[in-house]
Amino acid sequence: MLLYLLADIMSEILIIATTNRTNSKTYQFAEYYRQLLLEQHGHTDILNLADLPTDFAFSALYENSGKNPVFNTQKALMDAAEKFVFIVPEYNGSFPGVLKTFIDGLGWPNSLAGKKAALVGISDGNLGGAHALSHLTDILHYLGCNVLSRLVRVPVMKKNFAEGKLQDDFVTQLVALQVKELLDF
Amino acid sequence: MLLYLLADIMSEILIIATTNRTNSKTYQFAEYYRQLLLEQHGHTDILNLADLPTDFAFSALYENSGKNPVFNTQKALMDAAEKFVFIVPEYNGSFPGVLKTFIDGLGWPNSLAGKKAALVGISDGNLGGAHALSHLTDILHYLGCNVLSRLVRVPVMKKNFAEGKLQDDFVTQLVALQVKELLDF
C-alpha cells in the first residue's frame, strides 16, 4: 500500500517526439525509449508533436495564447511532468523548428522552469544532432530547466536503429546510462 | 539607360521579419532597415513571416512539400534573392521557432545555399539575441549560406527603437556599417 502510494507520487516523465512529421523515426525512437524507462519507472508518457493543432503557431501564440483547447491539453501534459526526454531529429543543422515554436507557445513562466531534461539527438548523417542538442541546451537553460550532461547522439539512424530498437551496442549502453542518470537527476 | 540596366541586374536583397507575430516590432525594424538599404540599393523587399499560411508547418512540409501555393510564392521570393537580412527577435533564448520551421519548409537544396546573409538580433532584454544569432549562424552555415561577421544586436528595444527608428548612436553606426558591408559582401 505504501509502495503504491509512493509510486503514485513518482514524478511524471514526459518523452517528447520533437517533430511534427507523421510516422516518424523520432516517434519510434520515443516508443523505444519509453519501454526502457517503463522497466524502472511507471509514470512515463509520450507527447508527439505530430499531434499539435496544424495552425498552433498562429492559434496558440501571442494574442491567442491559451485560446486553443487542444494545445492547452498538450501544455497541461508539460505542466504536469517533472522530467523530460527530448528525442530530437537533426533538421537543417539544428532541431525541428516546430519544437521551438511549441516551446514559444508554452508561455511564461514556462512549463519547463525548475525541471530536468535528458536530450537525445538522432540523424541520418554523422553528427547525431550535435548542434541541435547544443542549441536546445541554451534554450532550456534560459528557461531554467537543468539538462543532464550525458547527451546521447545517434548518427546514421538507418544502420543504428532498426526493427524498433538500437542495433549498436555502444549507443545502447549510453542510453542505458542516460536512463539511469535521469532517474537519479 | 545604362544605370537602369545595371539596376536591373542588381542582386535582390530580401529582408526577413522572422516572427509570425502580427504588428511586430520586428516588422517595424525590417521597414526601417529597408529604408536604409533603399538609399543605396533599389532591389530590396521584405518577407514578413506573419504572412505565412497558418498551417504551413503541416501543409508545406514533408509529404506536403510544394503543395501549399501561398508558401510556394514565399519560397519563390527566397529563391529569387541573392542576399538576405534576418531581423531576429529573441524568443526564449533563441530565434522564433517559426523561422526555423520556415527554413525547414524550403527543401533541399535549400533556397539559402550559395547565398549571403546579414543578421540583426533585437530584444527587450540585454542580450540582443546573442544566442539566436549564433544558432542561426550554425544553421545558415549548414545550408551553405555565408554570414557577414558583423552581427548587429539591439538590446532594450523599448529604449533603443522608437518612432520607427533607432535612437542609439552607436547601434545606428553599427547598422550603417553592416549595410555597407552587406552590399560589398
Add this chain to the structure above:
Amino acid sequence: MLLYLLADIMSEILIIATTNRTNSKTYQFAEYYRQLLLEQHGHTDILNLADLPTDFAFSALYENSGKNPVFNTQKALMDAAEKFVFIVPEYNGSFPGVLKTFIDGLGWPNSLAGKKAALVGISDGNLGGAHALSHLTDILHYLGCNVLSRLVRVPVMKKNFAEGKLQDDFVTQLVALQVKELLDF
C-alpha cells in the same frame, strides 16, 4: 560534534577564477562569491588560474601530462572538489583560452566528470559572457559535468561591481538564487 562531522563530509566547492591575468576583476569577483558561499557552506576554496605555471601549456600537457608538480597540485584541488563555480570573464567573444588549456591538461577521465558546476560570466561590455558560458557548457557536458541552468551574467562590470561587491540589486538576487540552487544541486 555531529555538526562538525557533517561539516567534514560536506562536499568541497571550488571557485575557479578563469583568467591568468594578475590582480584581475575575475579574482575579485571570485573572492566576493566565496564570501557568499561561506555564509552557508564551510568548504569553499578558490583556484586562481593566474597561479598556473607559466609554461603549463607545454610542461603539463600531452607527453608531459603529470610531470609538472605545481600543476599536479592544482589538478589535485580539482579532483577533490565535488562542485565548481566558474567565474568567466569575456575575452574575444568567449572564455579566456587559458581556461580551456587548463581543462585540456586535466587528462581523462577528466577531474570534472560526474560533478556539478555553476557558471558566472562577467564583461566590460553588454553581453556578460553569454557566448563564453554557452561554449563552456558544451565542454562541461562533453566531460560529464552537470551545469546548473541558472547562468549569471554580469555585464558592464565597471558599473555593476565596485568596492569588492555587486552594485546592482537584480544581479545580486540572481547570484543569491544561484548560490542556493548550487547547494541543492
Add this chain to the structure above:
Amino acid sequence: MLLYLLADIMSEILIIATTNRTNSKTYQFAEYYRQLLLEQHGHTDILNLADLPTDFAFSALYENSGKNPVFNTQKALMDAAEKFVFIVPEYNGSFPGVLKTFIDGLGWPNSLAGKKAALVGISDGNLGGAHALSHLTDILHYLGCNVLSRLVRVPVMKKNFAEGKLQDDFVTQLVALQVKELLDF
C-alpha cells in the same frame, strides 16, 4: 612580368595548425592542405602553434603584450595574411585552449579583423570537431573575420587520414570545394 607582379600582390593565405602538441596529426593535415592550396595559389604558409613560446600565455598577454619577440614574429605572420585556414583538432568537445590563448594574445584591433577564414575540424571520434568549429565561428565573428560557410569536418582520423593524405573520397571532395571557395571568397 605582369603575371609575376600579379602573383606578388596575391593575398597571403596562412594555414594555422591550432594545437601546440608536437608532431601532431593536425600539423600533418596542415601540410596536406598546403599542398592542395599551392596547386592554385603561390602564397601559402603554415603557422604551427607548437612553435609558440612555452610561456606565451604569461609573457605575451596583458601587461606583457608586445614584449615577447618570438610571439611578435608569429603575430606579424597573422597581420600579413589576408585569409586563414584553421586546422582544428577536437579537444574535450571544443578547440584546443592554446588556440584561444593565441587569439587572446593578438591584441585589439585583432589581426583577424576584416579578414576571411576557412575552418577544418578533425577528430578521432565521430563529430569532426562540430562544436569546436561552431565556437570558433562565434569568436571569429566577434573579431570581424568572415567565415566561409563550408565547414569541413574530418571524423575518425585514424581511418580517414593516412600516409599524409585523406583516404575518404567524399571528404576529399569537400576539401577541394572549400579550397576553391576560399580562393573566391
